[in-house]
Amino acid sequence: MPTIxxxxxxxxxxxxxxxxLTLFGITLSTWVLVSLLGFNQGYEKSLNSDIDNLxxxxxxxxxxxxxxxxxxxxxxxxxxxxxxxxxxxxLSEHPEVIGLxxxxxxxxxxxxxxxxxxxxxxxxxxxxxxxxMKTYLEFAQGGWFEDPEALEAVIGYEAAELEQRxxxxxxxxxxxDVELKVVGILKRSGTQDDGTVFVPYKALQKxxxxxxxxxxxxxxxxxxxxxxxxxxxxxxxxxxxxVSMAQVKSTISNLVGTARIMVMSIALIAILIAMIGVMxxxxxxxxxxYQEIGIMKSMGASAxxxxxxxxxxxxxxxxxxxxxxALLSIGLAAATEALIRYILPYSPKGSLIYIDxxxxxxxxxxxxxxGLFSGIYPAYRAARVKPIEAIRSxxxxx
Amino acid sequence: MNxxxxxxxxxxxxxxxxxxxxxxxxxxxxxxGDFVSFVGASGSGKTxxxxxxxxxxxxxxxxxxxxxxxxxxxxxxxxxxxLTKLRREYFGYIFQKFYLIPTLTVKENIMVPFAFHxxxxxxxxxTEIATLLGLEKRLDHxxxxxxxxxxxxxxxARAMVNNPQVILADEPTGNLDSKRSEEIAEILNSLNRxxxxxxxxxxxxxxxxxxxxRIIELRDGxxxx
Numbered sequence: 001m002p003t004i005x006x007x008x009x010x011x012x013x014x015x016x017x018x019x020x021l022t023l024f025g026i027t028l029s030t031w032v033l034v035s036l037l038g039f040n041q042g043y044e045k046s047l048n049s050d051i052d053n054l055x056x057x058x059x060x061x062x063x064x065x066x067x068x069x070x071x072x073x074x075x076x077x078x079x080x081x082x083x084x085x086x087x088x089x090x091l092s093e094h095p096e097v098i099g100l101x102x103x104x105x106x107x108x109x110x111x112x113x114x115x116x117x118x119x120x121x122x123x124x125x126x127x128x129x130x131x132x133m134k135t136y137l138e139f140a141q142g143g144w145f146e147d148p149e150a151l152e153a154v155i156g157y158e159a160a161e162l163e164q165r166x167x168x169x170x171x172x173x174x175x176x177d178v179e180l181k182v183v184g185i186l187k188r189s190g191t192q193d194d195g196t197v198f199v200p201y202k203a204l205q206k207x208x209x210x211x212x213x214x215x216x217x218x219x220x221x222x223x224x225x226x227x228x229x230x231x232x233x234x235x236x237x238x239x240x241x242x243v244s245m246a247q248v249k250s251t252i253s254n255l256v257g258t259a260r261i262m263v264m265s266i267a268l269i270a271i272l273i274a275m276i277g278v279m280x281x282x283x284x285x286x287x288x289x290y291q292e293i294g295i296m297k298s299m300g301a302s303a304x305x306x307x308x309x310x311x312x313x314x315x316x317x318x319x320x321x322x323x324x325x326a327l328l329s330i331g332l333a334a335a336t337e338a339l340i341r342y343i344l345p346y347s348p349k350g351s352l353i354y355i356d357x358x359x360x361x362x363x364x365x366x367x368x369x370x371g372l373f374s375g376i377y378p379a380y381r382a383a384r385v386k387p388i389e390a391i392r393s394x395x396x397x398x
Numbered sequence: 399m400n401x402x403x404x405x406x407x408x409x410x411x412x413x414x415x416x417x418x419x420x421x422x423x424x425x426x427x428x429x430x431g432d433f434v435s436f437v438g439a440s441g442s443g444k445t446x447x448x449x450x451x452x453x454x455x456x457x458x459x460x461x462x463x464x465x466x467x468x469x470x471x472x473x474x475x476x477x478x479x480x481l482t483k484l485r486r487e488y489f490g491y492i493f494q495k496f497y498l499i500p501t502l503t504v505k506e507n508i509m510v511p512f513a514f515h516x517x518x519x520x521x522x523x524x525t526e527i528a529t530l531l532g533l534e535k536r537l538d539h540x541x542x543x544x545x546x547x548x549x550x551x552x553x554x555a556r557a558m559v560n561n562p563q564v565i566l567a568d569e570p571t572g573n574l575d576s577k578r579s580e581e582i583a584e585i586l587n588s589l590n591r592x593x594x595x596x597x598x599x600x601x602x603x604x605x606x607x608x609x610x611x612r613i614i615e616l617r618d619g620x621x622x623x
Contacts, residue, residue, distance in 0.1 A: 002506040002513045010501035295497040298454055300486030300560065301514040302479065388455040391493065 004305065008312035011285065022281040023321045026367060029274035030325020032267045034355060034363045035336045038329065039263070042354030043347075047252060050348040051245050053191045055133030056101065056218035058230070060087070063239040082213035083240065090237055091219065096230050099220035101129040104201045106208045110174045120174065122153075124201030133220060137193060142167040142184035148202045154184035156194040171197065178207050190349050252348075271366075274321075275374045282314045282378040293382050294390020303383040310379035311372065318371025322364035330355055400463075401488075401564055401596050402428040402451050407460035407470075408619075409446050420446040422619035423460070430563065433590040433597045435610035443619035444600045445568055451598060452489050452566040453481055464488055465563075486515055490557030490565045494572035496549040498541040498556075504528075504548075505537040508555045515560070527555045531585060547578030554585060564596040565589065571603050583609050 012019045062081030091100055104124030111117040131137070131144050140160075145152040153171050155163065160182075165171060170179040180199060188194055205211045221230060227244055234242045286293070293306055301309075329336070333353045341347045409421040420443045428434055428451070436444035449455040450462065453469055453476075462470040464484060469476050476484070498507045508524055528534050531551040536544050541552070550570060557565055567586065571579035583606045589595045601607050615622040 002502060002509050004513050006506075007499065007502070007510070007513055010499070014501050291495075292497055292499065295491075295493070296510070296514070297482070298452075298485060298489075298491045299511045299514065299556070300482060302482045305514045388449055391449070391454065 004309050005312055005316075008309050009316055011289070011309075012313055012316060015285070015288075018281055018284070019317065022277050022317055023324070025274045025277040026318055026321025026371075027325040027328060029267075029270040030322050030363060030367050031328045031332070032270045033366065034326050034329035034360065035333070035353060036263050036267045037359055037363060038333070038353040038355040039336075039340060040260070041356075041359060042350075042352045043256070045354055046348035046350035046352060047249060049350055050191060051248060053134070053136060053189070053193075054218065054245075055130075055135070056099070056220045057245045058219040058221060058227075058234075059243045060091070060217040060219060060234060060237075061215065061241045061243065063241050082210065082215060083217065085212050085214050087214070087217060087237060087240070091217065091234075094230070094233060096221045096225040097219055098222050099129065099133060101133050101218045101220075102126050102201055102214045103130075103216045103218060104204050104208075104210070104213070105215045106204055106210075108173055108175050112174075120197070122173065122197050122199050122204055124204030125198050126201055130198075133218060134193070137189055138187045140185045140187045142182070145183050145200050148200045149206070150200050151178060151180050151203050151207075152183045152200065153180035154186065154198040155182060156186050156196045156198075157188040158194040159197055160185045162195075173207060176207050192349065194349075271370060274367075275370050278314050278317060278371060278374040279377060281317070282310060282375055283381065285313065286310060286378045286382045290385060291390045293385045294387040297385065297387040298391070306385070307379045307383040310382045311375040314371045314375030314378070315368060318367050318374075319364070322367035325367070326360045326364060330360075399430055400427045401430045401432075401465060402426075402598075403461075403463045404451065405461040407447075407450055407462055408458050409443075409450055409455065410458040419619050421450060421457075424619070424621055426451075426614070426621065428564075428596060428598065430596055431590070431594045432612060433587070433599075433610040434612045434614060435599045435601060435607040436614050436616055437601065437604075437607050438616035438622075440602075442616040444616045446619075447616065448566055448568055448598060448600045452491060452564075453484055454491075486511070486560060488563050490560065490562035492550070492553050492557050492565060492567040492570045494569035496541075496546075496553040496573075498549055498552055500541050502540075503537065504533060504539050504541070504544065504552050507541065507552055508533075508537075508559055510556060511560050523559055523561065524555075527558050531555050545578075546574055547581055550574060550578070550582055551585065554582070558589070558595075562595065564598060567597065567599045567601075569601055569603075570599070571601065571606055579603060579606060582606075 060083065062083050064081055085102060088100055088102055091097055105121065106124065107119045107121050109117060110120040113120065127145050127148055140157065142154070144154060155165060155171070163171060165182050165185070167182055167185060169182045171182055172179050186193065201214070205213065227246065231242045231244060234240060296306065333355060337352045340352055405425045406423045407421060407425070408419060408423055411418045411420055422443070424447060436447060438444050446455070450457050453464065456475045457470045460470065465488065467476070467484060469481070469484070499510065502510070505524065505528070508528065525534070528537055531554060533548065533551055533555060536548060541549055544552070565586070570586070571582050574582065586597050586599065587609045590597045597610070599606065599610060607613055
């Protein structure tokens, strides 16, 4: 039994190559759209996760460039300036502060890294406060060091793989001829901690000759804290730079904003081209079937029936293209993510493209909406065909 | 009882400043069960008259009634929605070109009217009509897989599927050889004779025209009495 939907579907098979090319255009547009929306969603999620995993909401560093401080906060690295560790006492007096963890980042040139040598980084942390802020860290082997002055190390998953170390092994700090005993190896966390070598901060101060100095202090604050008021209070301390989580998010968002706008523009153009493609295909199909549509009207098809028939064709093509495009975007998510990581100035750890069912349904909905919109004009043209005009154009006799 | 009644029916076309009276004041009554042939030279207005009587085209002047429905009177035509219903309920159309949908099978082509107007009671008609027209073995074929005569029989089946009271056929044998034309003529004759369907035919084919009970000749848009 032929239904309007079946007739519409079979009509699309009449000019297969044209339908396939249109379908291909829709599929590519959907791929771009799903990837873009997935990127927006994934980037936000990963960035939030990275920041939440810091374990603190505010970072205090020595006065300097805020972007440098943001980089320090997100990616680690050696600060060029130092804070005196007496700042810890000043900070603990603030009622908003519910936790403090001092950090010291140091680097040493290691001639054994790569062909020409490289930089080995060490993060000095306080064994009494740091683990409480990084509760998500789990150990593959061993555990945290307990003595803040012990020459011991806990190494992240990737660092352990790179250095080929296990618990009980020793790790040499080049230039200083000091060996650290590995007491713990972390499980993979998906954060920058995976590549970090943690050392008790007081031990690191001694090794590098920077006793009484810190590069940063992580501050966990009460949830009801007014951040701007708290920041103002912190700036009363001499020569400090305050970096809040909100600032970091905003800084990074600004950095990637241009790239996002560019990708959004490409998606918009792709959708526009696909829309024109659908409209062209369906309109051509209507013009080719002018007489056939007239005959259908003589058989009892109303203008609304014909409108629905043609509209259904554009919806079918967009629905199929939408589904194929969504599958393509899932299949190529890894490649798309690699490309985006290559383009962006900073990418958080974790999945950059997050595609879930609601996003796929939303994207297919958008594409079907485009199909509905693109089909309006061809369907309107077809619905207006008068049977007599269609027949007369064929029979040629009056 | 008349199924179609036309009085002083005219159709005027305009080509620039020139007015062409394709149908010029024709009055005709067609009774239920009639078999009427319109004959005449090309341009005599027979196809235009067929289109007016079949409610495919609006008259320019006159009066037209189908069964109890006034289609055109005092310059007022029936609305498109009511015309669609009228066409669906009363008429089946057969054209010189068959206008089958190439991607649908013979069976689907016959059933196309059901896509627009579902009538479960008539579905059983399909097998019966296909058998009557000798198409029962062709139902799963595509139009490109059957002959011209078979295509026209499919078009006739499609016109019959809604149980029309009137079949309007415009040069139904125009694209067929003499043997296939004879087949189609016989089918139309039997539909009229055995089922009481009113047939209105336009043809150049004298043999086909002779099958009709009434042969009406047109010249310059007028009936020749």
